[in-house]
Amino acid sequence: MLSAYLDLALGLVLAFLLLSLLVSGLNEAIVRLLAIRSKFLWAYLRDTLDDDAPKGRSWLPSGARDVFAALPFARDPRPAHETRPAPPEPAADDGLTQSLYERVREIDHPTRGRTSIADLPPGRFSGAVMELAATEPGGVEGLLAKLKDAGSPLHGHLKGVWETAQRDLDRFRKGVETWFDGEMQRLSLLYKRYVRWVVAMLALAVTLLFTVDALEYGKTLLRDNAYRATVTAVTGPEAYGELKARCEQADPVPCITDTLSQPALLGILDKAIISVSVPAEGEPVFHWNGAAWWDRLTTPSRWPGFLLTFVALLFGAPFWWDVLRRITGARSRS
Incomplete structure (x- = not known):
């Protein structure tokens, strides 16, 4: 059970890190432009x-x-x-x-x-x-x-x-x-x-445009072992064993390849007004989700999750990168 909570923390930190990098990138692009x-x-x-x-x-x-x-x-x-x-x-x-x-x-x-x-x-x-x-x-x-x-x-x-x-x-x-x-x-x-x-406004815009509900995402990580394993796959070789056990095949390579061909972290953004899916072969496919996006945005029960995401993005990418290093035990180069 402790491993599940550790994976939950890792998944949330990864999500906040990626979204914070997006906010920082948008801010830097505006500043340079x-x-x-x-x-x-x-x-x-x-x-x-x-x-x-x-x-x-x-x-x-x-x-x-x-x-x-x-x-x-x-x-x-x-x-x-x-x-x-x-x-x-x-x-x-x-x-x-x-x-x-x-x-x-x-x-x-x-x-x-x-x-x-x-x-x-x-x-x-x-x-x-x-x-x-x-x-x-x-x-x-x-x-x-x-x-x-x-x-x-x-x-x-x-x-x-x-x-x-x-x-x-x-x-x-x-x-x-x-x-x-x-x-x-x-x-x-x-x-x-x-x-x-300006960073606060960009963080709010990213949260609302992608309708990232941190509470919903956390529940998915806890309840869906397969999804959690795919999210934590980016952090180390241990995840390969988890995927191998989950696939339960003599040759786990096709199953693992199929699983990772749909990057789990893209699931964080699949409720955005424009979502993207990555097929096993071919180019990424973009989808217009205007109706579903507006329904999520106007659902009051999701607002606490949006607020949690917004507050997390205010800490910035350096903060979440440091947290990720501490969780995974990675050391920065001197």
Whole structure:
């Protein structure tokens, strides 16, 4: 009986892991398609360096809705992509954000239109600041004066670092690097807080579109030994013996092949609005289940199972992968 409960836990963890990976994949696809990370970084840089947001508004989104509304479509804070090396002197009409990009764009990826830089190493940022200071009369003091005249929020930060470094260039560079590293950590936390709401919406959409009832799935695993054996077949060679005993044939290979030709984990998704079956031979077959899907979705007795699935997906794929490793005893590569 203990083995049955262990298989139940394993089956649920596998289901939650696969669905969490689907949610993560959808989120990553949206983020990459809309270049959210890159726009988020350069929105922060424009706010910090130039404060040139239109009509006095911040470039950074003020809420989770703006991350996937105003930021991707209304305003693009990223500089135009450029492949040429930085000029010796910044142009007079260039803002500080553009001047900074000129000195970090060697890490940019080949692209069209706007820059794709989504991660700026602190050491590269401090090096770019030192290069900007070298182009100003008076060095760092001249750069600070320019920042003050431009009303840049960066002036206060760099002035504090400059005074703390006691006007030592090497200590100033390291101070800028440390400060920017702290800012990137803060920005990452802010980004994750916004994206968390998007992940929650995607988890809800996956749960409802596939109508995954975790309680129903758990009952099926407990009651159907054959189904449970097929689900746990992906975890180790022990399952082969279980399938061999279940088939009760002199040659169990045809039975095992037939069983695994219909992947049991696809049974989790067979109640989706569009389901898929994998025949022993030929291409996968898709089925429209609109009527059955709507009937499941509007059945109140299934809502607790939907809620359990939704909450489980909020934990994310890394959590369920770690749980799976612990159950199976697998060790991650160091």
